[in-house]
Amino acid sequence: MTGPPTDPPTGPPTDLPGGRPVDRSVWQAPPAADHRPRPALPASTDVDVAIVGAGLTGLWTALYLARADPTLRIAVLESQVAGFGASGRNGGWCSALFPASLEALAALPGSSRAAARAQDRAMRDTVHEVLRAADAEGIDAQAARGGTISVARSEAQWARARAEVAHARSWGLSADELRLLDVSETESLVRTTRTHGATYTPDCAALHPGRLVRGLAEAVERRGVPIHERTAVTEIAPGRAVTAHGTVRAEVVVRATEGYTASLSGQRRRLAPVHSLVLATEPLPAEAWDRIGLRRRETLSDHRHLIIYAQRTADDRLVLGGRGAPYLFGSRTRSTFPAGYAVFRRLHATMLDLFPALSGTRITHAWGGALGVPRDWCASVGLDRASGLAWAGGYVGDGVSTANLAGRTLTDLVLGRDTDLVRLPWVGHRSRSWEPEPLRWLGINAGLRAAAVADGEERLTRRPSVVARAMRPLLS
Template identity: 70%
Template sequence: MGCALTSQGHYARLSLWHEAPDRSWTPRAPLPGDREADVAIVGGGFTGLWTAYYLARADPSLRIVVLEAEVAGFGASGRNGGWCSALFPASADRLATVSAAGRDGAIALHEAMRDTVDEVGRVAAAESIACDYAKGGTLVVARSATQLQTARAEVEHARSWGRGEDQLRLLDGPAARQRLAAEGTLGATFTPDCAALHPARLVRGLAETVERLGVSIHEQTRVQAIEPGRAVTEHGVVRADVVVRATEGYTASLAGQRRAVAPVYSLVVATEPLPAETWEQIGLRERETFSDHRHLIIYGQRTADDRLVFGGRGAPYHYGSRTRPGFDHDETVHAAIRQTLVELFPVLHDARFTHAWGGALGVARDWMASVGLDRSTGLGWAGGYVGDGVATTNLAGRTLRDLVLGEDTELTRLPWVGHRSRRWEPEPLRWLGANAGLRAMTLADTEERVTGRPSLIARAMAPLLGGH
């Protein structure tokens, strides 16, 4: 969804990823008027396109229509950090409490997420989507005694859930620095369950793939309202037995949905391609994705063309759940992200930063991603990924396939299926609460630096942010 941009040139300048020369951003034709379909999907990002892909593969006779306000991959799907990971925004402990299956349900969802990382790679290979997929895993470094304590506790918690060394292990200082020589590294956690990829190449390749399978994609077609049996757009109405909402950070633009999902911005920078001698000092030889154990989230990857892409939170939530192109750039936050990266890797002090961008991700009120289909209305949905959507959207697409086809499968029994998050508070409470949460994570990092102990602020906030 989002704010209308009409030329291919505008779209190609949205992020580093959008500049991929092998991907066209010429908008497809808008909806020509009223039409009938079996399934209407609102949103041309990963959620919508994965859903269309798996439905078209399962039943080629289905009439599937994807409606997108801008172009497929305009939003978070095309401009994220490129982590295809097994991360899920809600903790295993939280999932066990919301699932009728309890602990078993939480374990099943974690295993499904692990398989999803591989599934994305399998489909990209099978459909010849060149998206620079490299499953190097994720390193989360500890750069203080407090962070190292956090890392140890995370591994111990994983063991309590039956997750062995093959899923998460603790690296000592030398082993961690061998993989990633971040300044001051004392240790790290490592999981193999993540792949780095080029998100815009994947989302545009997926759009081309579903078109070949007979799916209709109408871009430059803003959906104004979703109703049982109808997606109402500025160009006409699509009538369908099933209507799926796949709008994530832009959900508030739909009639009656302003408080369903809060858009929170994450900002990213990219360096120029770095020389081999610089990478020898940094590491990431297997294109591992990386972060550290601070509370205000950071994330990075080594791209296939040897750039360093690095992002983080810190940008404010905007009053009224607004999303605007101007919010993609915040020089204060971008400068802080660049400074953080140079602090991690002083060798980058003189490196040139070539790109800075951002985008809105979607946060449900309880920080719990969900997917579902209301059989009484035919309305389906998926979202609330809190920035962990590159893989989770694929799991959502496969789950929606089974729900639409009326099949009872292992996927449809996972604990996030059918979950209903309560609505966000009306303004100004929503603005106050969302920004207080962001501020609290900054203060938690400061608290740990000053006290040398795990943050009490973070502990107090954890239940509100999908934690234990």
């Protein structure tokens, strides 16, 4: 079948300030960029656990398994290099966000309101666990647990912010977990334009995901677990992971491929790869941060429909990213994006809309990468005992922390432990497959376009979007 173009048209070579930015994640800057790939799989081999994917999910799983049972034979297989995918391309939020709502979690088979709340508590605990585990391994992820401010910058956004807090209270969440800020309280933390107020949660840390994923890879290797880079797995089947270099036979095979799952034989409709794009400024002077805020490196978003996310890095850059890049026909992915890509221009406009004082600030990095979206927007983790096939993913961009919870949960499942983690509602959940093409291409891109249109509608009408309300049932 011949589908639509895989790459949307781009604009001029660059219209971002400061010349052409580096087409590489700021988290992958030197010396990481000079990293020599680890040796590929030398030949077919037998292990106890084969892990496909050396991102955060695969590496946390390998680390916790090796800690729990040093006698296990574990191998990690990676098509590129450790952290090449979303783990090294994200916005650096280690948050308690989970893509599915509490209502959706409670509605899963065998679940309940209590189970959904347990999942929420587990996510909040995971923020602490990531920082604790990284510290225990001597990983300097440049983390700062400043929480998340989601600013409301219109009447419609302010209505959503109030509704979000009211919804949290209906589920028993306290002001210590999520609270509403008035204009004065918001501006004491961050000074954006057109502020009506904000929501705030303490359960998020800004960190350097590249340092985290590279540190985890080294920690895994210290425990004798080989990481075979440049070893693309083409097929996962019971008892084996197949590569061009040989077959890894294992009692348990873990799929930890997130946005790149469609590259595996028979998995094209499992997760839809949606690209998120990010900009990073040059390090900003102290007077710029005096005007912006984020003194404790709080992570920043707002209540628009088309998601944006930002953080202040340890070296005082502003990193800002967001959705909006079109889904590519046939679940294709890409890892490079020209500086003239329309989404970069929109992100830069958003940055200046938030903080006009940054006009003329040099953009040093502009990059993107694929994240995995399940059809029902519900991440999952599990192990099929009969086949020995395990999986984790579908984080919809909330994976920096969720990958850690997945790694601990997979460890308990593989070792047969009966713990609170294996009873969480996302365990064993299987999302239905995405529609075949061209329905998948049409549906996902319609949803992305609708979110952008809804934001524009609200800017014009100053009322909650009719488009967003109409599209909501079609996206579930």
